[in-house]
Amino acid sequence: MATTNRITFLKNLIVKLQIKQPWDLIIIAIIAILLTVPSFLIAHQNLVNLNWNYHLDRIILFVLIALVYFFILKIIRKITVISILLYVIILFVGSLINGYGFNSIYNDYQAMLYSMTDNPYPQDIIINKLLPFPNKSKVIRAIDYSNPKVRNYALAAVNKNFTNIKGYNDYFTLIQCFAVFKEINKNWHYVSDPKGEDYIASASESLKYLSGDCDDHSILMAACVRAIGGTPRLIHTDGHIYPEILIGTQKDLENINYLIKKELFRRENKGKPLNYHIDEHGQIWLNLDYTARYPGGPFLHEVILGALTLE
Template identity: 30%
Template sequence: MAIDESKYTVVQNILFNTLSLLTLLLLAPYINSFTPPLVANGWHIDLLLAVVASFIVVYVLRWIFRPLIIPIFLLVCSVMVVNKLSDRYTFYNVLNDYKGMVQGNLNTKGSKQLDILSLYPRRVESYRDKTVRGMREKINFQDSVVRNFSVKHSLDYYDEYFYKYGKITRFLSLFRFINSQFKYVLDSRRDEYFATAQETIQNGLGGDCDDHSILMTSCLQSIGARCRIVLVKGHAYPELYCGDKEEFEIMKQAIITLFPKPAVKEIYYHELKGEYWINLDYTARRPGGPYMNDKVYALIEL
């Protein structure tokens, strides 16, 4: 049954077309928030497919009865307003998702870190032995204080994206809380002290780079993440395991979407034998921020 254009005035048709377009633009990201990430040859196509699905929905509604688009548009807007009150998917997320799609497909680059550890392993040095052993002994992701702290703050942010990114939202929420609250405090001048995650939580999230790395890896592992600590000249930082190339692309898109300001231009990572790891240093404002230096001399695998 073809749509009878003649029974509507020019003004009515303009109104219906405008509302149809707005409904499509609002509906597509909302549908996309419930679909898993889809990557094809490095391109993120999930939102594009959601736009196509929304177009079909809007077209069918218009085909059945064109004025039906008015209550549908009002319904979509009402859902967004209610979500705003309950701190879920809102108009801001719609804009952010479109921006993230453009950045993820066109602007943001992956910046693989080439360091000496990737090129050739060095002979173990005594200082390295001492540092690795000291830090490894302080990592305890089974501690109840650490676990409860981690679960609590993994729920602070990004819950509206859980259906789309799953556990990644929990990892990035926890990262955001720790990095926004952590304060740098020097060790004593004489000794290198490694604090457990429980100690750092109890002291109000203060410590040096070693303490931050132990805290971040312990907390993330307590909620199911895989982490490691990288030791470089004069510094230590944690890394989060992303998985293979496709899983890394999904992580990258999640970071672009969940950390929109400032715009993500590059994601810094290590890759070896198809395994991708991103930087979680306290010096970076977001996951995958720049590395301080490439003088890597040890990895603490956990």
């Protein structure tokens, strides 16, 4: 008897929650689109981009996913309201635990739409078969990221720049590293080494006057980035050394492209392309040279001879 009563109660609940025609189809269409947004973002980030004109491949993908959801929801239309509640609950829980929630969907979708009108992949130069890095031991010792002066300088830069940026939890550390980049490059003064000598200053030494040549700047930038959790590396060319920072995958680049151009360095960038390298593992590294006014600024276009990664 108890089992029969429960079944009857559930049936009555479903009938009460059921939405009458034609509103059920309208609501089903809305839910299908809401479900399509996160699903489409996942598919967009993981499927090969065919680069069709007017992004027709992505438009077709979105429509197909929406149709699949629509027909599935149409079949189970009796529990439409329950589907809405489950969808909202999942996103709400994701937002509470700093997982994939409402903000994540908004940020990812915003970045994807921006990338459709602004190409974030202007220079996919792959670095491989590199030569040994010159003065490697001296350079590594000079990158004294555990020195309290270096750490404190990085913290001061973080507390001075981009403190009003909300969301983008996945890129929290990168945003702080960009704050360090802004502070160093805004105040750096180029000074040559003594004539006939390759002087390598430690990061803590360069902090006193924020001056030096390209290797001094690269060492300071790498140390400060490393001190707050970023992954930097130094690129050695014929006559130049400059720093880069690890961004991640092409999906990460899409979001960083939006962040740099629309949130962090809008004035400095003004719609210019990001410059980066792709390593042998498919990971993307942005240029942080002292000549750049924004992360991913123009390269000096010199032949790359070696790379030194600090992990």
